[in-house]
Each structure stands twice: as C-alpha cells, then as structure tokens.
Amino acid sequence: MKxxxxxxxxxxGTMMANKLATNLEEKDWQITVIDKTLDHHYQPGYLFIPFGMYLPxxxxxPRKNYLSRHIRFIHDEIQSVDAEQNKVHLASGSxxxxxxxxxxxxxxxxxEENEGMTGEGWHQNIFDFYTLEGATKLAKFLRGWKGGKMVINIAEMPIKCPVAPLEFSFLADWYFSDKGIREDVHIEYVTPLSSAFTKKVAAAELGHFLEQKNIHVTTEFNLGEVDSEGNKISSFDEQNIDYDLLITIPTNMGAEFIGESGLGDELNFVPTDGKTLRSKEHDNIFVVGDASDIPASKAASVAHFASExxxxxxxRVIEGLDPEPSFDGHANCYIESGFGKGLLIDFNYEVEPLPGExxxxxxGPFSLLKESKANHWGKMMYRWIYFNMLLRGVDLPIPAKMMMAGKNALHHVA
Incomplete structure (x- = not known):
C-alpha cells in the first residue's frame, strides 16, 4: 500500500485530502492527515468578530465533520520531517x-518577532485580529472604547489575506459611524508598501476609497519597534507614529517544523514551483496554501484553485508522468468596504485586478473593482460555500485558471 x-x-490540507480520497478510492493508497488541533477555523471570519458581525x-x-471517512486522522504535533528518509516525526514520539x-x-x-510588540500593551491596547483570541479580545475592547487614534499597521510582508487590513479599516469606519463616534476616531493605515493598493489599476480605481472614508495612509513604513509604554511605533528609518489603539498584523511565518527540518526559507515558507506546486528540492513533496513561497496571495481562494x-x-506523478506547469496563481477576493457593500478583485501571476463583471x-452578478451590495453578499455567502463545498472537495463552476471573460482588458496588464 502506498x-x-x-x-x-x-x-x-482538508481540500486536498478529500479530493484525493475520492480519486484514490479504488486504488491501494492510505491517506493520513496530521494536525495538532481538533477544531477547524474559518479564518476569513476572524475579520468580522471585532465588529460583532460574527461570534466565535x-x-x-469540528475537524472530523469535514474529512472523508476514508482518511486516517492523527491528532498530534509535527516536530520535524526527514525528507531523506521519508518520515514525519511527531511530538508523541511516533x-x-x-x-x-x-x-x-x-x-x-x-x-514576538517584532520588538516590543508583546510587552505590557499586548491585548490591552495592542491587538491582532488574525487569531480567534485576538479578534475576540478586540471585540470586547471596542465595545467600550470611546475613541482616539487607531493605527492599523502591517509589520512586514508577506501576510495571510493581504486585503484583510484594508477591510478592517473600512469596517472600522462603518462600525464607529454606526456607534456615532466616527468623528472621535482618527484612523491611520500604516503599510510597508508604496501604496494601500499595490496594483496600478486597483490603485487608480479604488485609491479614492480611503480618502473618502477619512482614513489616513502612511506608506513605506517598515516597523522597527513597538513602544507600548509610550504608545508609539517606530520604523527602521526612525519615523514615529503615536497611537491610542494599535491594530497590528505582525510578522507572518510558516510552521516551526518546516524550519526545524531545513525545508523552508528564513520565514519557514517552503520553496515551491509556482506552476506545478511541487517542492523545488524534493520530487515527492508538494505544497499547497499558505505554507509555500509562491508569489500568490496567501488566501483560501488561492488554496482552492491550487488544490485543483x-x-x-x-x-499524474503517481502514474509516472511529469506534473504540468498549469497553476497561474489565480486569486479571487471579496473586499468588505463597509455599509453593506463590497468590492471584488480577480487576478493571477500575470494579470492584475481589472474592472468588469x-x-x-x-x-455578473458581481462587479470587479466596483463597490456593490452584491459583492458584500458574495463575501457573506462564502462561509457557507467554504464549509459545505470547498472543504468537502466539491468542484465549483469556476475554473481554477483565471478567465479574461468579463474583464476590461484595455486597462493595464502586468
């Protein structure tokens, strides 16, 4: 048995396990999934918890609800991978x-990778929303906050779901408006990138959003230190920004076992062929989702398209054939813009987000690079699709490769 x-x-991991369980059902294969937790988290939903739109x-x-009965599940922590001996070492000793x-x-x-971040202010007036704990504690804080200067800071790239910090800014504008304290809240978006929207067409089409919402933008700010006693962040080139409330997107890294096994780069992301999704160093290792270093967004939609x-x-490989270089980095992201509306971007390695349908x-019914209520409901429906279709390995009627149909190709193509 293989x-x-x-x-x-x-x-x-769940999508791949279920898809391959179906395809290998009649063959002599054993599929084993290993994870240290028994719960499955819909991570895109963390964004909504601080504003009371979702509860934990x-x-x-439960993870068991989403894995095929043909899959063996091991509840344990991964310590290391011996890629030469084809063995996975677990914390239990197995x-x-x-x-x-x-x-x-x-x-x-x-x-902890960002100097000073986990000091006295951590989860007091410094919060993340990329974990369930951080999002939940932030929700409690915001319910009683009377206003001040909110700074939303991306420490460094890459990060999971690159549009989420922008969405947080837009939802915060909506939330404080509904509470009647928007005039008492100064929102500043601080990024290490050259603009809030990094693609030229998206910047041209959407750049006005932040200005209209009175969200101030500071670009090319590379976080050097957090001073939780003085309530300020400093960049490596000695810029200083004060805050009353800091919403941080700290350094994102791959799993520790990847570094321990010598399989990753300095951030524990696995060097991966961006078109075949096979490890660049080991022919019998493939990588899917946020664990890879491919130049695509670290987002569930990319994991979905990549899984296909x-x-x-x-x-192909188990039949003795070479993998096809067919993955194009396709990403499809709904962006909450607040007040019951949203945006949608669809792009890949070569083609940047373009306007269209x-x-x-x-x-349509969804508009690209244009705010609409339909886009908001697309975002809200995604949770149902995620749990009931994507995780179960069900094929959606949207091809893995990005389509140019409906896009205005007269705009700039990267």
Whole structure:
C-alpha cells in the first residue's frame, strides 16, 4: 500500500485530502492527515468578530465533520520531517512513513518577532485580529472604547489575506459611524508598501476609497519597534507614529517544523514551483496554501484553485508522468468596504485586478473593482460555500485558471 501524508488540516490540507480520497478510492493508497488541533477555523471570519458581525461559534467547527471517512486522522504535533528518509516525526514520539508528502501547514502570526510588540500593551491596547483570541479580545475592547487614534499597521510582508487590513479599516469606519463616534476616531493605515493598493489599476480605481472614508495612509513604513509604554511605533528609518489603539498584523511565518527540518526559507515558507506546486528540492513533496513561497496571495481562494491543479498533478506523478506547469496563481477576493457593500478583485501571476463583471460578461452578478451590495453578499455567502463545498472537495463552476471573460482588458496588464 502506498502512503500519502498531509501535514495540516486547514483549508488547503482538508481540500486536498478529500479530493484525493475520492480519486484514490479504488486504488491501494492510505491517506493520513496530521494536525495538532481538533477544531477547524474559518479564518476569513476572524475579520468580522471585532465588529460583532460574527461570534466565535460562527467560525469554529469540528475537524472530523469535514474529512472523508476514508482518511486516517492523527491528532498530534509535527516536530520535524526527514525528507531523506521519508518520515514525519511527531511530538508523541511516533514516526510516520510516507511515499508522498503534501505540506499544508499554513502560516501564523509571530508578534514576538517584532520588538516590543508583546510587552505590557499586548491585548490591552495592542491587538491582532488574525487569531480567534485576538479578534475576540478586540471585540470586547471596542465595545467600550470611546475613541482616539487607531493605527492599523502591517509589520512586514508577506501576510495571510493581504486585503484583510484594508477591510478592517473600512469596517472600522462603518462600525464607529454606526456607534456615532466616527468623528472621535482618527484612523491611520500604516503599510510597508508604496501604496494601500499595490496594483496600478486597483490603485487608480479604488485609491479614492480611503480618502473618502477619512482614513489616513502612511506608506513605506517598515516597523522597527513597538513602544507600548509610550504608545508609539517606530520604523527602521526612525519615523514615529503615536497611537491610542494599535491594530497590528505582525510578522507572518510558516510552521516551526518546516524550519526545524531545513525545508523552508528564513520565514519557514517552503520553496515551491509556482506552476506545478511541487517542492523545488524534493520530487515527492508538494505544497499547497499558505505554507509555500509562491508569489500568490496567501488566501483560501488561492488554496482552492491550487488544490485543483495539485490534484491533477499528483495523479499524474503517481502514474509516472511529469506534473504540468498549469497553476497561474489565480486569486479571487471579496473586499468588505463597509455599509453593506463590497468590492471584488480577480487576478493571477500575470494579470492584475481589472474592472468588469464576474463571472459572466455583462451579467455578473458581481462587479470587479466596483463597490456593490452584491459583492458584500458574495463575501457573506462564502462561509457557507467554504464549509459545505470547498472543504468537502466539491468542484465549483469556476475554473481554477483565471478567465479574461468579463474583464476590461484595455486597462493595464502586468
């Protein structure tokens, strides 16, 4: 019997396990998924918890509900991978052999990597919203906050879901407006990038949003230190920004075992062929989702599209064929813009977000790079689709490769 081991049962790992369980059902394969937690978290939902739109119970489900009965699940912590001996070492002392390995261990925030961040102010007036704990504690804080200067700061790139900090800014504007204290809240968006929207067409189409919402933007700010006693952040080039409330997106890193195993870069992301999704160093290791270093967004939609390509490539490889270089970095992201409306961007490695309609030209129902109520409801419906279709490996009627149909190609193409 051949053995496939999948490390991680987040979005990418669960989708891959279920897709391959279906495709390998009649073949002599054992699929094993390893994860240290028994709950599955809908991470895009963390964004809504600080504003009371979701509760923690809305984003957490038992993992066992979403893995096929044909899959062996091991509840344990991964310590290391011996890629030469094809073994996974677990915290319990167990060793799991594999013929093929799929790394789907995601990425998480590491505030300890940012000097001063986890000092006295941590979860007092410094909060993240990329964890359930951080989002929940921030929700409690915001319910009693009377206003002041809110700074939303991205420590460094890459980060999980690159548009989420912008969405947080827009939802904060809406939330404080509804509370009647918007005039008492100064919102400043601080990024290490050259603009809030990094793609030229998106910047041209959407750049006015922040100004209209009275959200101030500071660009090219590379976080050097957090002074929690003085309530200020400093950049490496000695810029200083004061805050009353700091919303931080700390350094994001891949799983620790990747670094311990010598499989990753300095941030524990696995060097991966961006088109085949196979490890650049080991032919029997594939990577899906946020664990890889491919130049695509670290987002559930990318993991979904990548899982379709990886399923085909895995089946090719076990038949003795070469993987096809067919993944195009497709990402499809709804962006909450507040007040019951949203935006939508659809892009890949080569084509930046363009205006138009999605998925049907002239029909939509979703608008690209244009605010609409339909886009907001697309975002809200995604949770149901995620739990009931994507995780279960159900194919959606949207191809993995990005379509140009419905897009205004007269705009700049990267």
């Amino acid at each position: 053995k496939l081991v999948i490390l991680g049962s987040g979005a990418g 119970k809305d984003v957490v489900r 060793k799991i052999d594999y013929d093929f390995l799929i790394i789907a261990s995601g990425c998480t925030i590491h505030p 390509t990886l399923t085909k490539n895995f089946l 999605f998925p049907l030209p002239g029909i």
